[in-house]
Amino acid sequence: MTSLRILPLLSSATEIVHALELGRFQVGRSHECDCPASVLSLPVCSRPSFPVGGSSREIDRLLKDRLRSALSIYELDAERIRALRPTHIITQTQCKVCAVSLEDVERALREEIGADAEIIALEPYELADLWRNIRQVAQACGVVREGERLIERLREEMNSISERAAQSQLRPRVAALEWLEPLMAGGNWVPELIDMAGGRNLFGAAGQHSPWMTWEALAEADPDVIVALPCGFDLARTRSEMHWLEERSGWQDLKAVRAGRVFLCDGNQYMNRPGPRLLESLRIFAEIFHPHLFPATYEGTGWERARDDSR
Numbered sequence: 001m002t003s004l005r006i007l008p009l010l011s012s013a014t015e016i017v018h019a020l021e022l023g024r025f026q027v028g029r030s031h032e033c034d035c036p037a038s039v040l041s042l043p044v045c046s047r048p049s050f051p052v053g054g055s056s057r058e059i060d061r062l063l064k065d066r067l068r069s070a071l072s073i074y075e076l077d078a079e080r081i082r083a084l085r086p087t088h089i090i091t092q093t094q095c096k097v098c099a100v101s102l103e104d105v106e107r108a109l110r111e112e113i114g115a116d117a118e119i120i121a122l123e124p125y126e127l128a129d130l131w132r133n134i135r136q137v138a139q140a141c142g143v144v145r146e147g148e149r150l151i152e153r154l155r156e157e158m159n160s161i162s163e164r165a166a167q168s169q170l171r172p173r174v175a176a177l178e179w180l181e182p183l184m185a186g187g188n189w190v191p192e193l194i195d196m197a198g199g200r201n202l203f204g205a206a207g208q209h210s211p212w213m214t215w216e217a218l219a220e221a222d223p224d225v226i227v228a229l230p231c232g233f234d235l236a237r238t239r240s241e242m243h244w245l246e247e248r249s250g251w252q253d254l255k256a257v258r259a260g261r262v263f264l265c266d267g268n269q270y271m272n273r274p275g276p277r278l279l280e281s282l283r284i285f286a287e288i289f290h291p292h293l294f295p296a297t298y299e300g301t302g303w304e305r306a307r308d309d310s311r
Contacts, residue, residue: 007086012275014039016137019276020146027084045077056181056241092122124274126207127192154279161286165198168290172224174199178231181244183213197285219250226256229267238264262306263288270302
């Protein structure tokens with residue numbers, strides 16, 4: 001194990017590595033890896049291939065233009081990776097938008113880097129895949145027993161939250177929004193977390209990619225709770241993007257808006273990272289749906305109530 005040199009190229013993989021107590025073997029990171037804070041001092045080995053500071057609409061347009069042109073969303077720093085001499089590179093095959101893809105890594109290794117590293121390709125679509133991904137990393141790095149212990153702990157704590165949420169008489173109808181312009185619903189593991197937290201998910205299906213949706217569909221469903229958790233956005237940036245919803249005709253008439261049950265989440269740090277912090281993501285949903293059962297432990301850091309300037 002002392003010869004391990006691990007290079008995760010997605011943030012959730014970095015968190016899996018550290019949860020398995022392998023952090024001391026991590027030699028580099030992606031541009032999005034920021035937890036735990038200790039990884040911030042590591043060399044950055046990837047970068048987005050387009051500006052990411054624009055609005056939801058601008059980012060969506062740039063992404064679609066890149067994908068239509070069959071261009072990579074991310075670029076690898078081949079020279080830096082070569083110098084780091086990784087023994088294991090962790091990437092993913094689930095989404096070209098979320099992180100550096102297997103295709104990008106294999107091309108770079110073959111054409112530019114010439115590194116002889118084992119590639120661990122994660123493919124998270126649903127909660128069961130998180131356990132599978134932890135096992136993949138643990139087995140490749142020789143810590144199988146630690147992987148099973150981590151899985152057991154996470155599952156026990158998630159089941160405990162779910163059992164407490166089930167004590168509530170209420171199961172609010174929930175719209176989870178993963179993008180605000182255009183609208184996209186939370187898919188993959190998000191519907192499972194909503195169900196486990198004692199809510200009824202209205203859009204998106206467990207184990208399937210996040211679907212585009214229309215404003216008309218949201219208005220017609222008239223959910224009890226709306227949760228904005230844009231992929232890659234923290235609370236402050238999500239707050240700045242809420243105008244895409246608030247300026248819609250009929251927004252103020254929605255049940256969730258009238259009841260003050262519109263919430264913002266740090267989707268970047270929690271819901272959109274299929275790693276160990278899906279446990280905290282579940283807890284955040286439970287706090288939002290059932291405040292009488294769950295103290296607001298993550299309010300202000302993981303979630304906040306949307307401001308209502310009309311009152």
